[in-house]
Amino acid sequence: MSESKQEWPLWEVFIRSRQGLGHKHAGSLHAADAQMAMQNARDVYTRRQEGVSIWVVPAEAITASSPDDKDVLFDPANDKVYRHPTFYKLPDEVNNM
Amino acid sequence: MTDAQHFAAVLRLGDDALVLGQRLSAWCGHGPILEEDIALSNIALDLIGQARNLFTLASKLENQGRDEDALAYFRSDLEFQNHLLVEQPNGHFGDTVVRQMFFSAFALDRYTFLARQTANADVAGIAAKAVKELHYHWEHAAQWVIRLGDGTPESHQKVQDSVDHLWAYTGELFMPDDVDTACAEAGLMPDLHELQGTWRDKVVACLERATLRVPEEGWSHRGGKQGVHSEHLSYMLAEMQVLPRTYPDATW
Numbered sequence: 001m002s003e004s005k006q007e008w009p010l011w012e013v014f015i016r017s018r019q020g021l022g023h024k025h026a027g028s029l030h031a032a033d034a035q036m037a038m039q040n041a042r043d044v045y046t047r048r049q050e051g052v053s054i055w056v057v058p059a060e061a062i063t064a065s066s067p068d069d070k071d072v073l074f075d076p077a078n079d080k081v082y083r084h085p086t087f088y089k090l091p092d093e094v095n096n097m
Numbered sequence: 098m099t100d101a102q103h104f105a106a107v108l109r110l111g112d113d114a115l116v117l118g119q120r121l122s123a124w125c126g127h128g129p130i131l132e133e134d135i136a137l138s139n140i141a142l143d144l145i146g147q148a149r150n151l152f153t154l155a156s157k158l159e160n161q162g163r164d165e166d167a168l169a170y171f172r173s174d175l176e177f178q179n180h181l182l183v184e185q186p187n188g189h190f191g192d193t194v195v196r197q198m199f200f201s202a203f204a205l206d207r208y209t210f211l212a213r214q215t216a217n218a219d220v221a222g223i224a225a226k227a228v229k230e231l232h233y234h235w236e237h238a239a240q241w242v243i244r245l246g247d248g249t250p251e252s253h254q255k256v257q258d259s260v261d262h263l264w265a266y267t268g269e270l271f272m273p274d275d276v277d278t279a280c281a282e283a284g285l286m287p288d289l290h291e292l293q294g295t296w297r298d299k300v301v302a303c304l305e306r307a308t309l310r311v312p313e314e315g316w317s318h319r320g321g322k323q324g325v326h327s328e329h330l331s332y333m334l335a336e337m338q339v340l341p342r343t344y345p346d347a348t349w
Contacts, residue, residue, distance in 0.1 A: 008130075029132050032244065039237055040132035043139050 010059035011037040013044075015051035023055050031056075098283035104158045105178065106280040107220065108168070109322060110207075111151030112179035115169060116330070117200060118144030119337050120187055129190050136237060140197070143230040150223045157219075170341040174324070174331040181321040182266040184330040188259065191245050191252070195259040197238035202299045203270045203292065205231045210287035217285055239303045246307025257309050268317025270296070276322070 008030040014023035026045045031037035037056040046054065065073060077083070121141035128134025152165035163171075182200055187193045208231055211224035245256040271293040273281070280286040304311050320326065341347060 030130060031132065035240060036244075039136065039240070042233075043136040044132055047135070047139060 008032045011041070011056045012059050012062060013037075013041040014055040014057070015041075015045055016053035017051055018049070023053065026050070028059060098279040098285065100158070102276045102279045103217075103283075103285065104155055105276045106286050107151055107155040107158060107217075109178045109276075110220075111148045111155055111168070112177050113183050113200075113204070114144045114151065115148035116177065116179040116333070117183040117197075118142070118148060119333060120183065121193070121197075123187055124193065133190075137193075140230075140234050140237070143227075143234065147223065147227045147230070150226075154219050154223065166341065170338045174326050174334055176324060177326065177330060177334070178322050178324060179330075180266070180269050181318050181327055182263065182270065184321070184327060184333065185263065185266060186329055189255065191256040192259045192263070194238050194241040194245070195256060195263050197234065198242045198303060199263060199267050199300065201231060201235035201238050202296050202303075203267075205235050206292050206295050207287055210292075214287075215285055216283060220285070235299075242303055242309070243307040246304070246309040253308065256307070260304065260309055261312050264312040265316065266318050267300075268314075269319045269321060272317070272319055274322055 009032075010028055011031055012028050013026045015026040016023045026041075029037065029040050029044055031040050034056060038054060041054050041056050045051070118141045121137050121144065124137040125134065125141070128137055148169070149165055152168045155168060156164050180200075182196060185192075185196055205228070208224045208228045211220055212228050213221075215221050215224065242256060245252040247253070271289045273289045277286060277289055281288045301311050318327070
């Protein structure tokens, strides 16, 4: 296991919880293929009834924003409070917001 | 079917689960990777949980005041009635997954019968929960056999050796004795000859996908169900039982 090419690829695991509507990032793991990643995710991340659905994604398939671009990407939104829906009264019938 | 045979049939189910669960728990902290370490520990805990339910039921059937702990910790190897397959040493990882694949294929079919058809409602209840666990055990072990068999020349050879060695312990799974025959006639347990066909189909399909050679049928080890075990079981039980036997009133 000394050479890096013999190491299994990294997978990111997303779990949808019993109450949750969306999958949330739970962590990562190593696995040789998608099926093994799914089994490992089940064993590592759902042993205490955390989830009802699992996604596994090869970590290399994820394109992440660079920390260096943080100012450019996110600062312009800081002074645009009118984009927040805080000026509306939500009817009681609307759930899950 | 006598009461003693009814008790023996439930006890045997528990013994298989406990012995294999104890074997697998020895992998905790020694798995080839963290994820597999957790997987094997999960499977071990599933099996020990099944054993606890079955021993509690066996205790009720026996009605002699021996509780689950007494059945697990205060019987010698001569009184254990598990199959020889499950007491075989862990060996290397390939040995462990082949043993698991052989046993899980058998256990899954056996518990599927119990969940649907057995005459004892308590057994059916335990089996209904266990079937889901056993299905996963089978999938997990079969996938590993396929990966190792269809892997590198070294992994292929090692796991072929495991298959060739452990094959001689699979015949016992389908050799009925008086208890098996009486309990099958009473509708408590499945007919072992019927299970053998589906077991063989599943296992052969797995071995073929793994590009492994299916061993020829031949002589088979036997005796576990009658308490005649390989030398490995008493060492395992000694380690498992030492604490409650030394301090019978210990609690944890």
